[in-house]
Amino acid sequence: MRLFKLLIPVVLLLSFAAHAQSPTKYGVGRTPSAEEIAAWDISIAPTGEELPAGSGTADLGAQLFLEKGCAGCHGTNGTDGLAPRLVKRDVGVLENAWGYGRILPIRSPFATTVWDYINRGMPLGAEGTLTPDEVYSITAYLLYLNDVITDDQMVLDQDTLPKIKMPNQDNWAQVPDWFPNQPRLQGYPY
Amino acid sequence: MGSKKQNRREFLKQGAAIAGGAAIGAASKTASAQLEGPERYIHGSDDMVAYGSRSRFVTSERIPHGGRHSPDTFGLDFHIATPLQDQYGVITPSSLFYMGTTRGSYLPDIDPDKHRLMIHGLVDNPLLFTMDELKRLPSVTRMHFVECAGNRANNRMTTVQETHGMTSNAEWTGVLLSTLLEEAGVKEGAEWIVAEGIEEVKGASSIPMTKAMDDCLLCYAMNGEPVRPQQGFPLRLLVPGFEGIFNVKWLRRIKVVDQYYMTYNDYGHLTQDPATAALGYQIGPKSVIVHPSGGMQLPGTGYYQVSGLAWSGGGKVDRVEVTTDGGQTWFDAEIRGEPQPMAHTLFAFDWEWDGSECELQSRCIDELGQIQPSRQEVGEFWNTPPGERIRVRGQDNSIQPWRIHADGSVHNAII
CATH class of the missing domain: 3.90.420.10 (Oxidoreductase, molybdopterin-binding domain)
Structure with a gap:
């Protein structure tokens, strides 16, 4: 009996120690390996920190645009397919790039969004098959077609891509800071 | 207990016989005082045991949006x-x-x-x-x-x-x-x-x-x-x-x-416009009258229960108001059930239609005090020039007007 009484605190202590080793409250789920996280994580921040190694040019991208089937849906020149248009219309140089329309490689404030979407969502039916080099090249080609870059030999990589100045980089409205139980726009009664 | 069971079996047998008779034809109607049963029965199957389906008379379907x-x-x-x-x-x-x-x-x-x-x-x-x-x-x-x-x-x-x-x-x-x-x-x-x-x-x-x-x-x-x-x-x-x-x-x-x-x-x-960005994020207070609504036909004058749905991205629905004269007078609708945050909420309103042309609308006021606007109110708020088409910025939460014609037909009354 005395031994039993002594054991209880010891057992409690041991179980507490075991619990304390689990970093989470419920101890459900497991820790993914660094390799698993790297394989799953395809997010690309506007600052470009997740961009992978590799490089490409618009010159190489022009060839890939045909080879990878982009032209099949978006048209040979990215202007006349069934899929969304990829090149701004010939309306001269506009002061406000929003006037070019909803065309990703000219409207997007960041070149990283163009890279990210090609990487995650293209080409239709074969998503996720492009290599980083190919994504850099196709991105460069689309930026070149929209006069965002003017040199078809310019090398895009994890350093140069996030530095590209898109015409709308500073020309978009941030969503407001969100807090619970707040009207959606100050001063707007509706 | 045993005899009760027996009685029930007899009753079920008779029921089946009556149903069978009815299926053969109205001419074989029994002399019993019971009302006629359904015209036919849905035969049970293993599939129906496993997973139920709706009546063949219910044909409600989804449609492609926006044409x-x-x-x-x-x-x-x-x-x-x-x-x-x-x-x-x-x-x-x-x-x-x-x-x-x-x-x-x-x-x-x-x-x-x-x-x-x-x-x-x-x-x-x-x-x-x-x-x-x-x-x-x-x-x-x-x-x-x-x-x-x-x-x-x-x-x-x-x-x-x-x-x-x-x-x-x-x-x-x-x-x-x-x-x-x-x-x-x-x-x-x-x-x-x-x-x-x-x-x-x-x-x-x-x-x-x-x-x-x-x-x-x-x-x-x-x-x-x-x-x-x-x-x-x-x-x-x-x-x-x-x-x-x-x-x-x-x-x-x-x-x-x-x-x-x-x-x-x-x-x-x-978007370029901060107001549009803010209004296209959390959904505003919104409602719509569903009964009656566009394409429906009122069979005649008299009593109607006007009913619809109200909701808000900002929290619970606090009140819903209904007008039957195009927005001149508003009445509180009855909220059915307990409103839940960010959930459709049912409202109803007793209405006597006198047969004259009129316009029904509803508006939602949420617990934050946000009020569902008419398109005109939105236009005035943003100083939209007269004659220019009013576009509700962000998510469109404007009031839906339904016009009842004298013949009882119901029409979308957005200008």
Whole structure:
């Protein structure tokens, strides 16, 4: 009996120690390996920190645009397919790039969004098959077609891509800071 | 006891005989005082034992939204609207729930045993969950609507399915995102999350941490059964009150980050105008009269129960008002049931139609005091020049007018 009484605190202590080793409250789920996280994580921040190694040019991208089937849906020149248009219309140089329309490689404030979407969502039916080099090249080609870059030999990589100045980089409205139980726009009664 | 059972068997036998007689023809009507039974019976089958189906007389269907063909040019699904005019109460049947996809897509056919959810980024403990593990965590069951940003009425539309069918409401069950974020341990400087699906475009949205910690829900069930594939089986994120695109389907990954990620979905929301950006985020107070609504026909003068749905992305519906004279006089409608935050709420109003031409409208006032505006009020607020077409900025939450003609026909009265 005395031994039993002594054991209880010891057992409690041991179980507490075991619990304390689990970093989470419920101890459900497991820790993914660094390799698993790297394989799953395809997010690309506007600052470009997740961009992978590799490089490409618009010159190489022009060839890939045909080879990878982009032209099949978006048209040979990215202007006349069934899929969304990829090149701004010939309306001269506009002061406000929003006037070019909803065309990703000219409207997007960041070149990283163009890279990210090609990487995650293209080409239709074969998503996720492009290599980083190919994504850099196709991105460069689309930026070149929209006069965002003017040199078809310019090398895009994890350093140069996030530095590209898109015409709308500073020309978009941030969503407001969100807090619970707040009207959606100050001063707007509706 | 035994004789009672016997009596019941006799009764059932007789019932079958009567039913059989009725099926052969009315001429063989018995001399009994009972009313005639149904014309025919649905024969039981193993399939019907396993899973029920609706009556062949109920033919309510979803339709492609906005006159765009679905499936689209690529043979993929696009946007389809729920038949609000056929719905009773506030639950949208899962098979009629509205649907929108970011690009138009085939539905991922996911084996839930193989599905995983990863939470990583600016956290102390990155975690990987199986579906079974997620279901072990504390759960909540809540009513919430989802609404597409494209749920925008115009004067070319006829029915309420066309004007308002891109919203639906369900009872959702799952784990609060805050529970998972607390498990993972959010680090200093983590201001946003990026939620990502597993479909072909791996649709991803940036969501503020304040919202993620408030009421976002990782749902594995809707309306008492696993979430349907069109709604993100086996796991969907619910961002109550935010525009539809934030409610990531086929959810596989949550990355905790320090900045707005400007994903392709975020880019799709992009605008130059700060007011439009703010108004296209959390959905405003909104309502629509469903009975009667466009395309319906009142059979004659007399009593009608005017009824409809009200909701708000800002919280609970506080009040709903109804007018029958085009907005000159407003009456409080009766709220049916207890309003839930960010959920469709039923309202009703007793009305006596005298047969004259008139216009019915409803407006929602939510618990934040936000008032659903008429299009004219929106135009005045933004100083829209007279004669210029009024466009409601952000999500369109303007009042829907229905005009009743003297012949009882009901028409969309948007100018």
